Amino acid sequence: MTADRSRLGLGKLLLWLVLAVPAAAMVAGWLSGRVILMDLLEPSGEMAVRLMVLALLPGPLAECIGAGRFLRAWLAVRRNLGVAAFLYALLHLAFYAIDMNALSAILEELELPGIWTGWLALALFVPAAATSTDRAMRILRRRWKTIQRVVYAAAAASFLHWLLLDWNWQKAALHAAPLILVWLLRAVRRLPSHQRRPT
Amino acid sequence: MKQYNTPFLAVLLAAPALFLSTPARADGDVRCNSGPQQNWKPMSALKKQAWLEGWTVQKAQIEGDCYEVYARTENGQAVEAFFHPVTLQKLLVLRRGREIYRAPGFTN
Numbered sequence: 001m002t003a004d005r006s007r008l009g010l011g012k013l014l015l016w017l018v019l020a021v022p023a024a025a026m027v028a029g030w031l032s033g034r035v036i037l038m039d040l041l042e043p044s045g046e047m048a049v050r051l052m053v054l055a056l057l058p059g060p061l062a063e064c065i066g067a068g069r070f071l072r073a074w075l076a077v078r079r080n081l082g083v084a085a086f087l088y089a090l091l092h093l094a095f096y097a098i099d100m101n102a103l104s105a106i107l108e109e110l111e112l113p114g115i116w117t118g119w120l121a122l123a124l125f126v127p128a129a130a131t132s133t134d135r136a137m138r139i140l141r142r143r144w145k146t147i148q149r150v151v152y153a154a155a156a157a158s159f160l161h162w163l164l165l166d167w168n169w170q171k172a173a174l175h176a177a178p179l180i181l182v183w184l185l186r187a188v189r190r191l192p193s194h195q196r197r198p199t
Numbered sequence: 200m201k202q203y204n205t206p207f208l209a210v211l212l213a214a215p216a217l218f219l220s221t222p223a224r225a226d227g228d229v230r231c232n233s234g235p236q237q238n239w240k241p242m243s244a245l246k247k248q249a250w251l252e253g254w255t256v257q258k259a260q261i262e263g264d265c266y267e268v269y270a271r272t273e274n275g276q277a278v279e280a281f282f283h284p285v286t287l288q289k290l291l292v293l294r295r296g297r298e299i300y301r302a303p304g305f306t307n
Contacts, residue, residue: 038257038269105275114296165296167228 015077019084022047023091030095037099042166044092045118049158049175051085052125054078056155060182064189079132082151086129089122114164121157124150155179229291230307231265231283239284242266248287254278265290 026044029035058074067075096118100106109115128151131137137144155176162172188194233239242259245266249256254270261267266282278299281291290307292300 036257100275100277102275105277108274109276109295112295112297167296 012077012080015080016084019051019080023088026091026095037095040095041092041099044088044095045158045162046175048085048088048092049155049162051081051088052151052155052158053175053179055082055085056151056179057182060186064182064185083129083132086125089125093118093122114161117157117161117164121154121161124154124157128154229263229265229281231263231281231290232307233264233284236284239266240287244287245282245284248282248289249280252289254280 022043026035026040030037030040055078058071058078062071062075065071097106110119127147131140131144131147140147159172159176162175163169166172245268246256246259249259249268249270252270253273254268256268256270258269259266261284262281264284266284266287268280268282270278270280272278276294279293280289280300282289288302289300290302290305291298
């Protein structure tokens with residue numbers, strides 16, 4: 001286990017560097033005045049959703065097709081992808097808050113479905129992000145998985161948030177499609193008729 | 200069955216949000232039937248029109264055959280509005296995806 005982890009160390013560092021590039025580009029664009037905050041809302045939110053999808057995919061996929069080398073590596077970094085998704089969601093919120101420029105304005109539009117679904121998504125994402133460490137995993141044991149499953153609800157709220165703001169079905173659907181596909185596949189596999197009889 | 204509870208509940212809880220909101224259209228779907236661009240009023244006139252509304256313009260652009268403005272109202276509300284490029288009539292105003300104004304007779 002220890003050897004495994006140290007081997008992954010450099011890989012994970014590289015992964016985090018790659019994951020940080022879009023965020024750095026967004027912040028740099030804003031600070032230099034090339035991009036206005038309003039235009040960073042969509043890319044930051046999109047990154048959060050994409051990483052969330054990437055974190056949610058390998059689990060059911062491995063269950064359906066079995067974990068080969070590639071999927072095992074993917075599984076090994078999925079918590080990193082999930083945490084990165086959460087960080088992009090926070091960046092998205094920060095851009096929004098700075099752009100709104102007043103707490104009163106933020107509170108005033110809280111009742112809009114396009115807005116509160118975003119807050120809901122973030123709130124539902126907090127438990128999983130807060131328990132993403134090895135330590136939390138050890139302490140929580142079986143309950144850890146239950147907490148992580150709340151991310152499904154966060155994903156659903158995120159897609160709604162996107163849809164209600166943008167009314168662009170294709171884009172949100174395109175991101176949700178892989179998840180729906182693997183969940184369906186897994187659901188079919190878990191049907192009693194597909195399960196191996198215990199001998 | 201337990202595994203399906205969370206996603207199922209999520210969809211169940213989130214679905215009403217779709218119905219709570221007035222359906223609007225994706226930006227690209229709004230049609231102004233504005234004809235050739237040489238007859239359009241200049242972008243500066245559009246910005247002035249938005250200013251006359253009491254808005255602070257964040258961004259003004261062409262979207263399809265419409266003029267589109269992202270702005271803040273006097274009350275600090277974030278709005279997205281579509282104007283007819285020839286008449287500069289305000290056709291549609293959205294607030295975070297919710298339709299808050301539609302010009303009489305405008306159905307696109």
